[in-house]
Amino acid sequence: MIKIINLSKTYEQDNEKFEALKNINLSIADGDIFGIMGLSGAGKSSLLRCINLLEKPTSGNVFIDDTDITKLNGKQLRNFRKNIGMIFQQFNLLMNLTVFENIAFPLKISNVNKSIIDEKVNKLLQIVDLKDKKNSYPSQLSGGQKQRVAIARALASDPKIILCDEATSALDPQTTLSILNLLRSINEEYKITIIVVTHEMSVIKNLCKNVAVIEDGQIAEKGSVVEVFSNPKSKTSKKFTEDIFLSSSRRIVSDGKLLKITFIGDDAQKPIISNMVKNFNVDANIITGNIDVVQNIQLGSLIINLSGEKEDIKKAENYLKEHKLTVEVIENGIC
Numbered sequence: 510m511i512k513i514i515n516l517s518k519t520y521e522q523d524n525e526k527f528e529a530l531k532n533i534n535l536s537i538a539d540g541d542i543f544g545i546m547g548l549s550g551a552g553k554s555s556l557l558r559c560i561n562l563l564e565k566p567t568s569g570n571v572f573i574d575d576t577d578i579t580k581l582n583g584k585q586l587r588n589f590r591k592n593i594g595m596i597f598q599q600f601n602l603l604m605n606l607t608v609f610e611n612i613a614f615p616l617k618i619s620n621v622n623k624s625i626i627d628e629k630v631n632k633l634l635q636i637v638d639l640k641d642k643k644n645s646y647p648s649q650l651s652g653g654q655k656q657r658v659a660i661a662r663a664l665a666s667d668p669k670i671i672l673c674d675e676a677t678s679a680l681d682p683q684t685t686l687s688i689l690n691l692l693r694s695i696n697e698e699y700k701i702t703i704i705v706v707t708h709e710m711s712v713i714k715n716l717c718k719n720v721a722v723i724e725d726g727q728i729a730e731k732g733s734v735v736e737v738f739s740n741p742k743s744k745t746s747k748k749f750t751e752d753i754f755l756s757s758s759r760r761i762v763s764d765g766k767l768l769k770i771t772f773i774g775d776d777a778q779k780p781i782i783s784n785m786v787k788n789f790n791v792d793a794n795i796i797t798g799n800i801d802v803v804q805n806i807q808l809g810s811l812i813i814n815l816s817g818e819k820e821d822i823k824k825a826e827n828y829l830k831e832h833k834l835t836v837e838v839i840e841n842g843i844c
């Protein structure tokens with residue numbers, strides 16, 4: 510279990526202070542795949558780097574199991590960091606070493622025996638599917654292959670936790686998917702806790718079980734990915750889930766009420782809208798709709814224009830809410 514308690518980080522530059530993280534409290538369970546999501550400059554990377562103390566918090570504590578790592582001295586921290594692997598957007602490989610040597614590097618500097626290194630690196634090459642590239646140099650690899658090397662290197666010290674800082678942001682969508690699949694299988698097979706910083710909603714939806722949304726250095730929202738995306742509360746998650754048709758749909762609606770309806774799981778299969786139209790004296794014009802799959806659960810969203818008498822519209826709206834659908838009124842293209 511990772512527990513971040515009252516953590517703050519203030520940067521100082523040219524006598525100017527900047528509070529990048531403000532009183533963060535967060536618990537991340539063992540074996541979780543946890544996303545830290547936010548807009549640029551929100552404080553995501555600062556928070557991630559405070560988890561392995563690459564960035565020293567200005568105040569607060571970071572517990573990993575029973576160890577408060579903010580209390581460790583330099584040598585203890587260096588030893589403890591073997592439990593925490595990290596992968597970066599720009600891969601951070603050593604360009605003058607081969608794939609094999611890059612993966613072996615953390616073991617070599619820990620004076621691990623050569624035959625153990627050979628055995629371990631060959632196994633890791635198999636896990637990340639790069640056996641045929643073991644003698645290549647990073648410059649001879651694609652972006653996805655470089656990230657696979659970085660993942661194998663992170664795994665070399667048998668970490669309990671892997672931190673990923675925008676690990677797929679430099680990759681095309683297809684390669685991103687293959688790296689996300691690799692991370693998921695590592696999480697499932699080796700029960701390694703994975704913490705992912707990203708500004709890409711698709712990464713959170715595809716990979717993460719739980720998520721925290723950061724805004725302006727503070728946790729604006731946290732919960733399971735399904736909870737947060739089915740009922741977004743913070744400005745950021747609303748923005749991330751905002752339907753691209755919202756603003757145009759506002760323009761094409763002349764009267765009535767524009768609603769955004771969100772539904773989860775089995776509700777996606779029920780004919781609630783057609784029953785509403787049958788039972789109440791209203792018309793429902795579907796402007797746009799989308800069914801997404803998040804963590805194997807169907808998440809639907811529908812934008813409809815309800816027209817009819819004001820009272821009938823109100824009754825129809827209540828009917829939707831009684832069926833446990835999330836209903837939001839859209840004003841000027843915004844929920």
Ligand SMILES: Nc1ncnc2c1ncn2[C@@H]1O[C@H](COP(=O)(O)OP(=O)(O)OP(=O)(O)O)[C@@H](O)[C@H]1O
Pocket residue numbers: 520521522527529547548549550551552553554555556708
């Ligand atoms: N070493 C530093 N010195 C001064 N300010 C910093 C430093 N590192 C980060 N900051 C500031 O702290 C804030 C948070 O930065 P951080 O990199 O954590 O954000 P982020 O959410 O990861 O952004 P991005 O997605 O753009 O990488 C930003 O305003 C940034 O300018």
